[in-house]
Amino acid sequence: MSIQIGQTLPDVEVRLVGDGIREARTGELFARRKVVLFAVPGAFTPTCSNRHLPGYVAHHHDFRERDIDVLCLSVNDAYVMQAWAAAQQVPHDLLLIADGNAAFTRALGLELDGSGYGMGLRARRFALYAEDGIVRQLHVEAPGEFRVSSAEAMLAAIQA
Known part of the structure; x- marks a missing residue:
């Protein structure tokens, strides 16, 4: 069963890609902050590189204006994510989570x-919004689709 709205995000060790590569715990990544996590x-x-990640890069400032951090998750190793x-050309503060063993x-x-x-x-294509590690919104794409997890869709959902 997948994570549900109102539940706490699991605490798992991952590799975080930003200014370099470092180990991190997801419990710490999501604590005391507002976060949009999207997965590819x-x-x-193709869709991940041509539309999904570029949308979040293009709208990164819009999320930051709302004090929302953005993280991208993929079941790839840290060097591929880097x-x-x-x-x-991902901004240094739009962090990528390398979930190489798919533990998270x-x-x-x-x-x-x-x-x-x-x-x-791999990870399903999805986006979620969490506050202090608690899932407030969850948007999981149907197989082969790219609609509800886009940056534009998440900005609209958070504003609603």
Whole structure:
């Protein structure tokens, strides 16, 4: 079962990509702050690289104006995420979570079996809004879609 609105985000060790790579606990990442976490099935994949991450990069300032931090999650290793961040010109304070073993993704219950596409276990495409580690909004995409987890959709949902 996936994480639900009103629940606390799980506390799992991940690799955080920003100014370098470091280990982090998700419980600390989400504590005492407002955060939008969006997940992509894979760095360097078409929709993720052409639309999903670029939308959050383009609207990063809009989230920061609302004192909301943005984090991007993918089941990729930290070096792939670091290269993707550089290729996408991700601002240093839009952090990427490298969930290489899918521990956080599985703890959220939002994993996707991409074996049929040669991708193995991945994260479903989703976005959530959390305050102090508590999920306030959760938007999970239907397979093959990209609508409810976009930066524009999240800005509209948070304002509503």
